[in-house]
Amino acid sequence: MNYRNLHIIFLLITLLVNAFAKAETITVCASCQHTSLSNAITAAQAGDTILVKKGTYKEYNIVVDKPLTIKGENFPIIDGEDKGEIIRIVSDNVTIDGLFIINVGTSYTSDHAAIRVVRSEHFLIQNVVLEKLFFGIYIEKSNNGKVYHNKVIGDAQDEYNSGNGIQLWYSKNVEVSNNIVQKVRDGIYLEFSDDILIKDNVSTNNLRYGLHFMFSNDDVYTNNTFENNGAGVAVMFSKRIKMFNNTFKKNWGTAAFGILLKEINDAEIKDNLFEENTVAINIEGSNRIVYSGNDFIRNGYAIKVLGACYNNTIEKNNFLYNSFDLSYNSKLNDNVFRDNYWSNYTGYDLDKDGVGDVPFRPVKLFSYVVNKTPETIILMRSLFIDIIDFSEKVSPVFTPDNLQDLTPKMTRY
């Protein structure tokens, strides 16, 4: 009996010693014991660090199945040679740092990614550079992780055979920050992912959307820049979204928007900058949203309301030199406009309280005409159009007559 107890104690001690043993560092290089990352991972114990020296490693389908830290020194190149997925993480507590991954295989049946995280927690992917990719970083059913300071440079030509830069699917509590994503299909894509923090990212020149998310609630987007994307940013079917201090620029095209909001409820859109977009914000079926402190500068349409939008508040924004400040396709209005600065406002302020004495009507008759007959856009800024706009302003017939900013600001914020 004693002997048996001793045996168990001994076993426990070895286990403890193992667990507390200082994690080893395994080096991978051309002349090392391990010449490939996969070999090193097989040899490594949980908690070890794998240091990958500078060089080119032609590998794909690398599976990280234990908690490891994989660190690249001077950006070693992992070349997938277009054969398939490159790194798959299936264990908790994995860190990937400083790798340069290229040539992810394109497939029409499975979404090959440069780095895929599957059902794992506490992952950290940072300082990774991805080029010539299909999907970039793909987080699948994995929570509580961080994607930080990566650079994803795609070369997407067509929507049907390109993937997304950073994709989150059924993941919660992930932070995506300081990443640069260019020339992929969707820069950052979220689906069924709640409590995500997206901040300080730059998503530009993407084929479709700079940021695209669906069915993802309680997410926060701050300080991101979305520029020159095929269709801007699309936000659909989500609740309680916060978008602060983002920049939406130069999204031009027939179906391009600064943000497209569809079925978004209880969101807050504050202090963003919308500059030179075809449509800065396109709203459809979105309720109880607060828009405040935004700057709309030189957009085709600042806000285009397509219908079924109730109880929205638009306050304290700057509307500067937009071709159309607001476009409505119905006569019904249930949204509140107040305290905005409109560069098109021509009223006066006799009592000098900084608020215009006559209300401002942001919907012009011409925007109604353009909605009905799009070709008439060619008559914009014509004297005749100014005359009919003026007569509509005096007595509204076609535009919602209760849609007005009763307290237009005289100076911009």
Added chain:
Amino acid sequence: MLKILKYSFFDLIRSRWSYVYLLFYLGLGSVLLFLNNDLSKAVITLMNVITILVPLIGTIFGVMYYYNSKEFTELLLAQPIKRSSIFIGQYLGVALSLSMSLIIGLGIPFALYGLFQSDEIWDFGLLLVTGTFLTLIFTALAFNIALYNENKIKGFSYAILLWLFMAVIYDGLFLMSLVAFQSYPLDSFSIGATMFNPIDLSRILILLKLDISALLGYTGAVFQKFFGTGFGLLISIVALSLWVVLPVLNIYRKSRKKDF
């Protein structure tokens, strides 16, 4: 011809109205700039003003000058001078002095405000080019009207009617036809229709600069090609040049045959 041009030009330069016109633009430019404190907004406002006002002044001035200098013209006709040089010289004298008032009047306040350091310089350049084109076109049209009408009152009314038609009525008819035929493909028609009105043409040139983001919102391959590439700019400039050349040719033709 150059002698006549020089004479007309200096005659107009000395006249009170040229100064009034110059001062008007000078005042407008400075007021806009110093009230707005914003170059781009001032450029936008000026563009609206220019497409309406420059044609009006061009037509009225052209007709007025022709009728006023009629006696002098008849005196000149008695001399051994080619008729075309007399009329084309007079036309160029009026058109160039008006263009100069416009360019100097707007140029000075903008240059003082620091135009050359800003990126609005191209927009402003385009503004001056359109203004000059419109002056050339509408002065030529006014000379045509005057050549065809001996009666001053009739000539003036036609001139004003021409301006009113081009500035307002044309666009009204245009809009109505677009709305009436909205179920048909209209892109080629609408671009074609703008070519027949120099005011619309210069407006399009301005739109290409200012409202390009809104224009690109419309789905139509023809529009996309016209507005999305340099093609639109090129076509508009060519059409504007045609609008200058054709009326001038007609002045030349008419003046050779006309009885005095």
